[in-house]
Amino acid sequence: MMPIELTRNRFVKATLRARWPQFVIRAIALAGFLFAILSGLIGTPVGNHNFSIVFVWIVWWALLMLIVVPFLGRGWCAICPIPMPGEWLQNGALLKPHGKGLSLNRKWPRRFRNIWMQNIAFTLLALFSAVVLTRPSITGLVLLLFLIVALVTSLIFERRAFCRYLCPVGGFIGLYSQVAPVEVRVKDPAVCAVHTEKSCYTGSQDGYGCPWLVYPGTLTKNINCGLCLECLRTCTQDNVAFNLRSFGADLKQPSGRKLDEAFKAFIMLGAALIYSAVMLGPWGALKSAAYAIGTPQWLVYALTLLGLIYVILPGTFLIAVALGRKLTHSKETLKKSFVAFAYALVPLGLMAWIAFSLSFVFASLSYLWPTLSDPLGWGWNLFSTANVAWQPYLMSIVPFLQAGVLIGGLLWACVTARRISAEQQQGRNITLQALPVMGFCFVITGGLMGLLIG
Amino acid sequence: MMARSRLSPHWIVLGLLALAIVVVPNPIALAAPVEQHFRIEASAFQYTPEAIHVNPGDHVTLDLVSTDVVHGLYLDGYDLNVTADPGQTATLFFTADRAGSFRFRCSVTCGALHPFMIGKLNVGSNDLFWRAIGLGALAVVAGVWVMRPKGDRQ
Amino acid sequence: MKAERFALLFVIVLVIGVPLVAVLARSTSDTIEMHAQMADNGGWTPSNLTTQVGQPLHLRLTSDDVVHGFAVGQSIIPPVDVLPGQWTTTTLVFDQPGKYTFYCTRWCGPNHWRMRGTIEVTGTTSETITTTPPLYVTLNLDLDAPHPSEVVPDEKPSAIRGAALSVKRDRAAELDRTQSPAQLWQALKAAPETAALTDQQIWDLIAWTYRSRTTPERLAEGRQLYQQNCAACHGETGQGDGVIAPSLMKTPMPGMTMTGHETVAxxxxxxxxxxxxxxxxxxxxxxxxxxxxxxxPYWGPIFTPAQIQALIDYLWTFQFGQ
Known part of the structure; x- marks a missing residue:
């Protein structure tokens, strides 16, 4: 399917280019974010009655994983409030550029220009997740830490270095944004080639140079594009478009695949498996181990998580890839094949997270009603819903949805694996090389099915 | 014209296979319904036993015994709920007339990990799971056989 | 520049205004806010209250962890549930000065019973209440001394069988509260009018005696008290095998000196x-x-004498069947 240029519509284009809509949404998001920090720190310690837990880990997570990431990719990053205070200081402005900002504007160190830091940050969060997800005060502190690190980062380094290289959430949103059916791309690269000012990267009075340190002219994947729409505002040639495209379009791009991103795929897949077992499984000992930070049981949990994510999953996958290469006498290097095939895990992982989130979100969503009326657990009753009882929603349907989502993810992964194989092989060998990878995906899917609907 | 040529025999075969996986009746013969009595102990954040198995149509009595603080048991699919204080066994009585695997979850806030306190009731064989595995296998077959990228058709 | 200022104002109003309103809106009435936590984590906060006779005490209660309940010992104020993250209000009025104990009514772990606090009620009242000290105090009984029965029935004594005996009399009135059933059995065995009965028949007679001095209502009350307060340790069937029992120490070994800090089965x-x-x-x-x-636990400040007697009547049903 050819991308449909949404910005061809005048109204869409004007809305996207306008600063106010995005600014207002972000400001409201910032207020909500600060309120979540406040609520976590001074609200009730009972998680399921505290705004911070309910709105961050249930409502926001549901919106993010079930709607925003699959359909809008980095849409969240476009309105994320976390880097806002830092950005305003950097820019010296809330809206359009004017005057000077406050930042050392250093270049991000070359050796850290990858998402390994994000991988590590996410892994750390996963190790402590049982506590972070359930204790309001810890959630409040983690959110505050996000805010402070983002602020400090932007005072030292240029642009949204935090978002691009540090944010643990941004890492996986970026990876999965490859499947989203929207993109920001230049219409005609030739126009960019002869455009010497490159205002999309350097900025102009209409907007800032790409905050995500990306040159839109050569943008081919969503991973590093934060959908902030600045290039739409700064391009003097009217050469930037916001497109509707087919799902998973970026996965067809053979160029620009990287080991750090490949590992992000394993981290996310492994985390989905671990979370499904720990949080949604029937084994209380696992839950207690994940919660009892610092104890020997927790250490076992931590080592299992690390082992699965960094050794077992990539190791097994490597064997599957090597087997496929052996069967087809591939001439690619093993590393290149390994990295390339790991992108087949992107749709698999995203669907695994959707399946995981479905049961978690619908079981807990009714906590929203009391929390809306009494966000801090102080006994308010703003909307007369403070005493609405907990009631899981759609629990008869959710397992079927989960099955469908997982089967869809597997099919998608297989097709992607085959397509990746086709980049390297001909004829029968295409299938043959991809087959062990498909087998890997089947086993993972089976495991998830066992944990979630078994 | 292209669209029509895509409806190859492959698709028809796969479609029929998928249909078969979804609708083929479970060959396992159903046992005659019996009375089943279970004692489930609830502690933070574990049900013991964590999974129980009954046959479709069984008359099930579940004794919920809380061993530390007040816990509850909400049964997915059946929409049943019961609460038990330590020292006061609560009983849930129902006929297992819906087959499949159902989670039960704590319905009374019992500490930080309360939302993740989960157990399982298996009624008969878990058809959804096995059919999903079958469809998953079929998805692999489809990935190999039918959904070839363009330019890859001999 | 105008837009920039407006944007700044918008952000300030949102970012500072919303939390500020929230904090300011926190109620500052004369209601006392009380938080409940498991005893291990601090129990009741505050745990000591004071008021005067006739002066109502308004309480707002919430739990910070699990389900608790609030009640005042030896009073008719209805108990309320204290649920995690939710609020309950109750009003206490006392017409007698004294020191009252409030306590948790829903089991919340092995130390549930330690979740107590006090209410000091000052003031004077016209009527004077005379309390009689319990028998164990007046008789100076050693409650910790073993009191084994030298005789035990072959089967559980039955009140119905006892009622069928021709020698039955209204013995309920003459039941001596300081006497054990074993002592009563010995006395009946020696008494000429019941000497003809078999050993088991004497037990049945005793069962009938204990059963007939109480009422179904009192037994029901005792049963409810037992289930709510005792069954978690002593077991729902009275066998000492309640759900909390495993966390209490097993029966102490002979010769072991009790330091007062070990729990026993x-x-x-x-x-x-x-x-x-x-x-x-x-x-x-x-x-x-x-x-x-x-x-x-010590239930002195919690139960009224009538409640204690109802509980005792119920305890005897573990030995004396219908």
Missing amino acids: PINFMDAKNMLGASDAILEGKIIRGGMGTGM
Whole structure:
């Protein structure tokens, strides 16, 4: 399917280019974010009655994983409030550029220009997740830490270095944004080639140079594009478009695949498996181990998580890839094949997270009603819903949805694996090389099915 | 014209296979319904036993015994709920007339990990799971056989 | 520039205004805000209240962890549930000065019973209430001394069988609260009018005696008190095998000196040898005073004398069947 240029519509284009809509949404998001920090720190310690837990880990997570990431990719990053205070200081402005900002504007160190830091940050969060997800005060502190690190980062380094290289959430949103059916791309690269000012990267009075340190002219994947729409505002040639495209379009791009991103795929897949077992499984000992930070049981949990994510999953996958290469006498290097095939895990992982989130979100969503009326657990009753009882929603349907989502993810992964194989092989060998990878995906899917609907 | 040529025999075969996986009746013969009595102990954040198995149509009595603080048991699919204080066994009585695997979850806030306190009731064989595995296998077959990228058709 | 200022104002109003309103809106009425947590984590906050006779005490209660309940001992104020993250209000009015104990009514772990606090009520009242001290105090009973019964029935004594005996009389009136069933059995065995009965028949007669001095209503009340307050340790069937029992220490070894800090296995009310050697006075004493460090709570400030008697009547049903 050819991308449909949404910005061809005048109204869409004007809305996207306008600063106010995005600014207002972000400001409201910032207020909500600060309120979540406040609520976590001074609200009730009972998680399921505290705004911070309910709105961050249930409502926001549901919106993010079930709607925003699959359909809008980095849409969240476009309105994320976390880097806002830092950005305003950097820019010296809330809206359009004017005057000077406050930042050392250093270049991000070359050796850290990858998402390994994000991988590590996410892994750390996963190790402590049982506590972070359930204790309001810890959630409040983690959110505050996000805010402070983002602020400090932007005072030292240029642009949204935090978002691009540090944010643990941004890492996986970026990876999965490859499947989203929207993109920001230049219409005609030739126009960019002869455009010497490159205002999309350097900025102009209409907007800032790409905050995500990306040159839109050569943008081919969503991973590093934060959908902030600045290039739409700064391009003097009217050469930037916001497109509707087919799902998973970026996965067809053979160029620009990287080991750090490949590992992000394993981290996310492994985390989905671990979370499904720990949080949604029937084994209380696992839950207690994940919660009892610092104890020997927790250490076992931590080592299992690390082992699965960094050794077992990539190791097994490597064997599957090597087997496929052996069967087809591939001439690619093993590393290149390994990295390339790991992108087949992107749709698999995203669907695994959707399946995981479905049961978690619908079981807990009714906590929203009391929390809306009494966000801090102080006994308010703003909307007369403070005493609405907990009631899981759609629990008869959710397992079927989960099955469908997982089967869809597997099919998608297989097709992607085959397509990746086709980049390297001909004829029968295409299938043959991809087959062990498909087998890997089947086993993972089976495991998830066992944990979630078994 | 292209669209029509895509409806190859492959698709028809796969479609029929998928249909078969979804609708083929479970060959396992159903046992005659019996009375089943279970004692489930609830502690933070574990049900013991964590999974129980009954046959479709069984008359099930579940004794919920809380061993530390007040816990509850909400049964997915059946929409049943019961609460038990330590020292006061609560009983849930129902006929297992819906087959499949159902989670039960704590319905009374019992500490930080309360939302993740989960157990399982298996009624008969878990058809959804096995059919999903079958469809998953079929998805692999489809990935190999039918959904070839363009330019890859001999 | 105008837009920039407006944007700044917008952000400030949102970012500072919303939390500010929230914090300011926190109620500052004369209501006392009380938080409940498991005893291990601090119990009630605040745990000591003061008021005056006739002056209402308005409370707002919430739990910070699990389900708790709030009640004031020896009062008719209805107990309320205290649920995690939710608020309950209650108003307490006292017409007698004194020191009251409030306590948790829903089991919340092995230390549930330690979740108590006090209300000091000052002031004067026209009527004077005279309280009689319990028997174990006036008789100076040693509650911790073993009291084994030398005789035990072959089968559980039955009140129905006892009622069918021709020698039955209204013995309920003459039941001595300081006497154990074992002592009563010995007395009946020696008495000429019942000497002709078999050993078991004497037990049946005693069962009928204990059963007929109480009422179904009182037994129901005792049963409810038992289930809510005792069953978690002593077991729903009285066998000392309640859900909390495993966390209490097993029966102490012979020769072991008790430091007062070890807990012991809960008493088995089905154990005839132990139970039949106890009297109403001993049971009452143990309930009022508690186990002094054995894990058995003291219920003196919680239960009224009538409630304690109802509980004792119910405890006897573990030995004396219908």
